[in-house]
Amino acid sequence: MSYEPVIGIEVHVELATESKMFCGCDVSFGSPPNTNVCPVCLGLPGALPVANRRAIESIMAIGLAFNCEVSSRSVFHRKNYFYADLPKNYQISQFDIPVCHDGYLDVVVDGETRRIGIERAHMEEDTGKSTHIGEGGRIHSAETTLLDFNRSGVPLVEIVSKPDIRSAAESRAYAQSLRSIVAELGVSDARLEEGSIRFDANVSVRPTGAEEFGTKVEVKNMNSFRSLERAVDFEIRRQIDLLESGGTVVQETRHWDEEADVTHSMRTKEGSSDYRYFTEPDLVPMVMGADWVDQVRSTLPELPSERRRRYVGLGLDDDLAGVLSDADVALREIFDESVAAGATPKPAALWLTGEVTAWLRREEKDSSSLELDGSTLAELIAIVDEGVVSASAAKEVLEGVLEGEGSPREVAESRDLVQISDTSALESVVADVLASNPEAVESYRSGEQKVVGFLVGQVMRATQGKADPKMVNELLRTALSA
């Protein structure tokens, strides 16, 4: 029997506010343990939370960027459960009226655009951080747990997708585009390695063609896009194997073990009713009027889908527009500057997504450290158009520019890459080549036209590739027909 995976992804995004969600403690990452804490985020009795306005505006921006509706009215709920990193024994979260709901994100997988629905984006607070210590440092053999509450109360947005994802590769593509949009909005550092963006996957499988969903398993602890993809892939295969061998999938939470490349069962998942959600009486309702929503909307940067349309309008084909639209912000800025400086958009986009990106990868450098501005790129394109350098020599010119050797014209000079466009200089090289290849000349005259290719090669070799091949071709034909 063949099976279809059904996947939903939950993303937790820590907001890059100055202070925590419900108190004035610093949110900066990496402070000594328990130095950014107060009665509110330690859950001391009687402490009263007050919501951070900027956090609310950030979640509205996230919702708008993912085409969500912003609720006109929204409230906080208490989610009750016992765990040592949650000092109040409840997390302030949202239940039935999240700030944002019903959006979508278009994701490109293997050249195909897939629309992934977004169920909701709600506001909550992060928990403290626990470190389990003991034999082997593994969670199962922990002897004691250390708690740091610096992270407790950091504003957290949870973005829940609809179960629209159908493969491990799509899961990864969704997570990557979501991260890049959140980073672009500037509402989060969105750093996976610091845990400021985290992914959980709900995975189930069902016989192909079935309407009903299979039993879902929540997979946690993926700290890179790669591990997300591998964990989902593993979980799909595990569930299919289980069903094929006559077993049943148990609804549970599983932990991705990066080293062993498998998921382990953590606990049987509590049902929603076990969290005993109820309205948070210490926080008043939020009312998001049209004025406020419009004001937040006006602060949004250009989003990838809009940008893509703009690039197509500049004459890029859809694929190239998509690749450039997903490129780093530094590369996109260079593109816009170069077009403003008069460069033709298509070659500018091709240089940036091709050679420049390849160079960055080769040198293991970050695009933000690029020594390239838009007018320099425009100059590079211009000297190719003018025939000053050949298309292949231009790659070497670019390398020189990126290595800080000067402007494209300067590098072309200093690396001796300027094409010989002086006709008389080329004519004498052509004459030399003809003189030293009498057999080739003979075959040409007896009708073997294709021997010209060989002669062009000889001229190019004699000029170390600096001749303009088109001009060489013309000069050769003129000389041979003389």
Next chain:
Amino acid sequence: MPVEIDIAHVARLARLKLDDQDLETYREQLGVILDHAAKVQSLEGEPQVESAHPLGLENVYREDKKRPSLDRDEVLSQAPEARDGYFVVPPALESGE
């Protein structure tokens, strides 16, 4: 009694170890409370105010400004056990979140 309560489940969620006699006592007491809540719920008409927010306030926010936190030594001095700036608690095998 109109409301059936799985009292053992409620006790487990609250991490309470109760013997059979206690369970019976609490089942009865909680039943009376839920019974009363059911009566309130059955009242006719729309409630005039949201019961969780009777003051009618909305959109009360603080500006995103840092304020000084507490002194760590003072904070940790309240804890039964502390080490190297951390609170120390017994190990937990199940993660809540």
